[in-house]
Ligand SMILES: Nc1nc2c(ncn2[C@@H]2O[C@H](COP(=O)(O)OP(=O)(O)OP(=O)(O)O)[C@@H](O)[C@H]2O)c(=O)[nH]1
């Protein structure tokens with residue numbers, strides 16, 4: 001089994017210009033505002049307030065970098081970074097601010113050489129939203145040969161048994177997680193690790 005043995009805040013930056021230097025393999029967490037990006041990062045790292053989460057949408061306004069160390073069964077260590085991003089589609093700011101944020105976010109996503117994995121978070125209760133379709137189309141359109149996309153369904157604790165079965169019928173390998181109940185977290189970490197480092201575990 002793979003484990004996160006350390007996770008530390010590294011830096012916040014408003015744009016790619018101030019971002020950490022490239023080099024460490026990165027997983028970018030994206031999805032609509034309030035879907036649970038920051039909460040999932042905390043759960044994956046077994047920490048409570050590493051990434052700031054809030055019930056008010058639009059909490060994450062900067063690009064936040066976290067240094068992660070994984071350890072495999074043979075005690076080999078692997079360094080990675082998790083990048084917590086502002087949510088797409090947060091409307092409650094002025095058009096001008098929204099435009100500035102979205103441009104900064106798009107530039108970062110497109111230009112970040114170290115980005116190897118786009119983790120697209122989708123609310124398990126609403127798997128068919130237009131905004132998620134646009135996010136998917138957008139990431140697919142800029143995806144380089146060395147990059148992958150992983151979908152993770154969040155807030156699984158809010159689903160009935162019947163609703164979660166429906167998700168698995170659509171996609172038998174679906175990753176369904178709850179940051180609240182800490183379910184699906186180990187499976188998510190293993191999938192993220194193997195996509196980042198190309199290793200099956
Ligand atoms: N029930 C439940 N609530 C969750 C879960 N994950 C996150 N939440 C709640 O959803 C809200 C938003 O969580 P965040 O992690 O801040 O979401 P975010 O995607 O980072 O939001 P922005 O930074 O605004 O884009 C908070 O009130 C969380 O407590 C979960 O697994 N289950």
Ligand SMILES: [Mg+2]
Pocket residue numbers: 037038039052053059060084085086087
């Ligand atoms: Mg956030």
